Amino acid sequence: MICLYVHIPFCRERCPYCDFFLVTKAGFVERFFEALAVETASKTSLFAGRSIKAIHFGGGTPSLVSPSFIGAWLLQISGLAQISSETEITLEANPEDLSPASLDALKAVGVNRLSIGVQSIADRKLRALGRAHSAADARRVVSEALERFRSVSVDLMCGAEGETLAEWEGDLGSSLGLRPQHVSVYMLTLEEKTRLWRDVRKGLRRLPGEEAQAAMYRMATELLCGAGYRHYEISNFALEGHHSRYNLASWMREPYLGFGPAAHSFLLSGETEMRFSNASSLTKYLADPAGAVDFRETLTGEQRFDEEVFLSLRIRKPLSVGFLRKGHKLGHRHLDSVLVTLQEKGWIGVESGEVTLTEAGFLFADLVAAELLSE
Numbered sequence: 001m002i003c004l005y006v007h008i009p010f011c012r013e014r015c016p017y018c019d020f021f022l023v024t025k026a027g028f029v030e031r032f033f034e035a036l037a038v039e040t041a042s043k044t045s046l047f048a049g050r051s052i053k054a055i056h057f058g059g060g061t062p063s064l065v066s067p068s069f070i071g072a073w074l075l076q077i078s079g080l081a082q083i084s085s086e087t088e089i090t091l092e093a094n095p096e097d098l099s100p101a102s103l104d105a106l107k108a109v110g111v112n113r114l115s116i117g118v119q120s121i122a123d124r125k126l127r128a129l130g131r132a133h134s135a136a137d138a139r140r141v142v143s144e145a146l147e148r149f150r151s152v153s154v155d156l157m158c159g160a161e162g163e164t165l166a167e168w169e170g171d172l173g174s175s176l177g178l179r180p181q182h183v184s185v186y187m188l189t190l191e192e193k194t195r196l197w198r199d200v201r202k203g204l205r206r207l208p209g210e211e212a213q214a215a216m217y218r219m220a221t222e223l224l225c226g227a228g229y230r231h232y233e234i235s236n237f238a239l240e241g242h243h244s245r246y247n248l249a250s251w252m253r254e255p256y257l258g259f260g261p262a263a264h265s266f267l268l269s270g271e272t273e274m275r276f277s278n279a280s281s282l283t284k285y286l287a288d289p290a291g292a293v294d295f296r297e298t299l300t301g302e303q304r305f306d307e308e309v310f311l312s313l314r315i316r317k318p319l320s321v322g323f324l325r326k327g328h329k330l331g332h333r334h335l336d337s338v339l340v341t342l343q344e345k346g347w348i349g350v351e352s353g354e355v356t357l358t359e360a361g362f363l364f365a366d367l368v369a370a371e372l373l374s375e
C-alpha cells in the first residue's frame with residue numbers, strides 16, 4: 001500500500017499569515033497539469049501495480065482548478081495502480097470556490113472526502129484573518145458538502161487578532177452545529193517574513209498571547225471530545241472511522257509519494273528509508289518535472305529514531321521504554337529521570353513498559369519529544 005500527495009500550488013492571493021509554497025499565477029494551471037502528467041509517468045516504477053490507500057490534493061488551493069484536471073490525473077493513476085472504493089481521495093478546498101455544481105463535479109471525478117478551509121464561522125474573525133469568504137459562505141458550503149461526500153473535514157483557526165475565548169466558543173459551537181465528520185484545529189502562528197509577522201513586529205497588530213491560545217486549544221479539546229470526536233492527533237479530531245487516512249499514514253511513517261513543486265516523499269526499500277522533496281519553484285518544476293529536486297536523503301539510524309519518537313507522540317502511539325533506551329543519547333539513568341519528571345508534570349503516562357502522551361501533554365508534545373530525544 002502507498003499514499004499519493006499532489007501539491008497544487010495556486011491561490012487567488014496569499015493570506016497574511018501563510019508561508020506555504022504557492023503562486024498567484026492562475027494562468028499556469030494548464031502547464032502545471034501537463035508537467036504533473038510527465039512527473040507521474042517518470043515515477044511509475046515507484047507505485048505501479050500497488051494498492052493506493054489514500055490520495056491527497058493539497059496546496060495552495062486545489063479547489064481553484066477545474067475538477068476536469070483532477071479527474072484526468074486520477075484517470076492516469078487508475079491506469080497504473082489500484083484505486084478501489086476504499087481509497088480515500090481528499091481535496092482541500094476554500095469556501096469561495098465551491099458551488100453545488102463544482103461539488104457535484106468533484107464527486108463525479110472520484111473525490112470522496114473534502115477538507116474545507118473554513119477557519120471561522122464569524123465574519124469579524126474572517127476579516128481579521130484576511131480571508132475572502134463570509135460566515136454565510138462557510139455554513140452553506142459545509143452543508144452542501146455534507147449532503148454529497150461521505151466525509152467532510154473543517155479547518156478552524158484560533159488566536160486571531162482580537163479573538164476572545166467567548167468568540168472562539170461561539171465559533172466552535174457553530175461548527176459543531178453543522179456536524180462535520182472531522183475537525184482540524186490550528187493555532188495561528190507567526191511565520192517569519194509573512195505580512196502578519198511584519199505587522200506584528202511593527203506594532204500594527206497584536207495577537208492573543210500564548211496563555212490565551214492554550215486556553216482556546218483546551219476549550220476546543222473539551223467541546224469536541226464532549227461532542228463525540230476522538231482527539232487522534234494534536235490538531236485533529238474525528239468521529240469514529242473518519243480520521244484522515246493520508247495524514248495518519250504519514251504520521252505512522254508509512255510510504256507516500258509526492259507530486260508537484262515542494263511535494264515531499266517518504267519511501268521504504270527493504271531496510272532503507274528515504275525522504276526527498278521536489279523543488280520549491282514552479283519555474284524549475286515546469287522546466288524539469290521529473291528531475292527538479294531540492295533534497296534527497298537516506299535516513300540514518302538516529303534520524304529514524306528521532307522521527308519515530310516525534311511522530312508517535314503526535315498521535316499518542318505508545319513508545320516502549322526499551323526502544324527509548326536504545327536511542328536516548330544521555331544514558332539509562334538520565335532517561336529514567338526524564339520519564340519521572342514528565343510524569344510528574346502530567347504530560348506522559350508510563351504503563352507496562354510503554355510511554356504515552358496524555359491529553360494534557362498534547363500542548364507540550366514538542367517539549368516532551370525534545371526531552372525524550374535528549375536534545
Ligand code: SF4
Binds near residue numbers: 011014
Ligand atoms: S488559501 Fe490556504 S494556502 Fe492559500 S494563501 Fe491562504 S492559507 Fe495559504
